[in-house]
Amino acid sequence: MPRDPNRTRRIESEIQRTVSELLRREVKDPRVGSVTITAVQVSPDLGHARVFYLPFERNRDADEIQAGLNGAARFLRGKVGRHLKLRVAPELHFQPDEQLAEGMRLSELIDDAVKQDERRHEGDPEPSKRDSRTNE
DSSP: OOOOHHHHHHHHHHHHHHHHHHHHHTOOOTTTOSEEEEEEEEOTTSSEEEEEEEESOTTSOHHHHHHHHHHHHHHHHHHHHHHHTOSSOOEEEEEEOHHHHHHHHHHHHHHHHHHHHHHHHTTSOOHHHHHHHHTO
């Protein structure tokens, strides 16, 4: 019988909310610090969940945060399973969310290109005069 995609999305959303709350309230590992859970992807059999995160502090060591989250994964899995009342709780695999960082990098590149274009066109005559020159 095929899985209900709405159920999968609901489970992903609940895992995201629950893990965020547990990290904030119950995980005392100093390596973890403050992280934001940005997304969760659950496997079709609900046996595994990839949990994407971003650290609040950019100057923190990424390997240290990853080690802290990996250390807390079993504890979080048990809590998530009990909270969501799942027969089998998914194994949690933490991954840094690189999509947001890549989006920010692309946004900066676009902003730089726009600024360069504006600087290049500062000395140009008005667009209507420029158009009349090119049409001759």
